[in-house]
Amino acid sequence: MLSLIKLPRVFTVNQVPKAFHEDSIISGYRHPRSSATDCVLSLFQLTNETLNVWTHFLPTWYFLWKLLTVVLMKDVWNDAFTWPLLVFLLSCCMYPLASSCAHTFSTMSTTSRHICFFFDYGALSFYSLASAISYSVYVTPDIWVNSTFHQYFIPIAVFNTVVCTALACYSRLGLTFLQYNHNSLKRFPEFHSPRLGKTLRIVAFAYPYLFDNIPLFYRLFLCAGEGCTDNQANTLHFYHTGLAFLTGFLFATHLPERLAPGRFDYIGHSHQLFHVCAIIGTHFQMQAIEQDMGLRRDWLLAHAPPITFANTLGAGLLCITVSLFIILIFSLCLVHGPLLKSKRRTSVGFTTAGVKQQSENH
Template sequence: MNESATDGPPPMTISGARLRLADFLSNAKRCRLRPRPPVPASQVPILFQEPYILSGYRPVGQDWHCYLLSVFQRHNESVNIWTHLLAAAALLARWWAEPVAPGDAPGLAALPLGLFVASALAYLCCSVAAHLLQSRSELAHYSVFFLDYVGVAVYQYGSALGHYFYASEPEWRAGLPGPAYFPGAALLAWLSCAGCCFAKSYYRRPYPPARRICTLIPTGLAYLLVMSPTVHRLSGPWGQRPGLGLHAAHMALFLLSTVFFSCPVPERFLPGRCDFLGQGHQVFHVLLALCSLTQLEALLGDYARRRATVLEDFGEEKVWWACVLHPVVAGCCLLTALLASRRKRGQLLTETRERREAKDGS
């Protein structure tokens, strides 16, 4: 009796667990060694097809491992993945490499800068996840891009923190945008996320121009508000305000990136020639990565010049209040994305059921 109780689980249980483990390892090995090659646009649903990109699509419905490991494959999303992956690594390395002044310890004055860096890393990582995993299924496609919009919105508010506390001038803060800056930045960040989620969920390919309007208007308004302290500085004499060259470069890179985001060039004029390299969205990714790195460099310089007076100029209460809004914005945007994903899941299930019923009826 005692011997049988100490012999361990029955042989059938051990055998079943070993079979499941062997099957899992076999699938993982097969996915790693022989990932399914990219296919032409005609072999994936229209949701995954990009204008003028005729090949290089990853097949839909593979195991999750295949999409994670596709980071090492050559397909039409490879450049989009690696540009932001490398940008995230470069941004983090630059942040860690920033020299610390003697006797200077991170404190409340550095919190807005730290939240900006975290926000930039969040949007870069969300972008990597979106482009890496979106080919798994229609629901995965929508869900990961909803998450991507969360990252963009969080980055917008993180930028607002950095530009307000390190780049703004007293004259600007005394004007109209000053008191409404953080509530406006928080609201527009959420509207940007909500507008992008709505446009992605509501409009179907081929996308009409109205979809661009839904995404660009709230994002554009948010950018204008967030960058208003820097625009005010750029309008004055540069000689008395060091570091403005980096801010000007950052703004120029961002504005140029919006051109390639909005227009499918050069692939529009070279259909099929830019399937793997040279797409407008890839150029957009490169410019946006350079924009974020330049923005960090500009804010690091501003912080080095103003860190001793941040709390004196703004007060601890204002810094805390503005920084606490950051996780609130992130939480609201994440909740919006989750609700959008849940609603889209219901729509997709309904469409699948209707197609099945129509097929059975015919």
């Protein structure tokens, strides 16, 4: 039965449009105008995206199981102390699922590629905010509880997630418009390089991460003496922090494939390693948050500000709503941009015809 299913063929970097190129990845590319069926079938053959999908799709179910365990085993409707954990676990389900879907369907067209990753960026922004919410309630060191910084921590984190989503989406859409607008390129020649888009995305996600972790960094590396919350969860926080920096390093450097282009096209390139480190780091982060939640519950309920819908579930819903609105705006600009639209028809039509001709010759 399986022998009757014809899997899509793969292409080299020279056979697909530039928008689909990955740094130092030479082969294993899918057709740039794949159908949805082809995209799904490609998950059962080895391409340069196959492991990118599975390394995030499978962990989604693990985090979903953890979320359902909390919902079913705890009195979440009446116990507000569990709400930050719920928001965090929901984000742990959303960001791997959005990422796996983005990598699965990103080769349906140039437009779909950008829109898929818009949703990926929105999910990552929500994860960032969810981390900040859980850190504000469970992780903030005793000495900072009820401080001015603590009171404004979540509102600033909400603002940061909006900026993160907008800047990450712009890093794709803004560069695309400028690449198709030669007059703009003359005024902004630096935008011709895709590396600037990568730099903008690194900044878009590094800044919220660094801000969200200020309470944790202070607790682990700077605080000394009474009120520093030195408990068993700190070891897990160290594990998560180390993996988070390794994740960022892999994303920024494109190692190891940059050292040997073509050698790691299918297995072992930086994006796969980045996914694995991110998931393991999230697992340790979840365990650390749960430990802090259990160990500090009585003290926090007695001394910390009250947990409300507004600073937990409400902040998460606001982030999701605003991020979806931003994605909608950027998607509409992408679809209806006249300069981009006319150029895309020409370039994609020419490239697709070339790929089709090469397939027939093959």
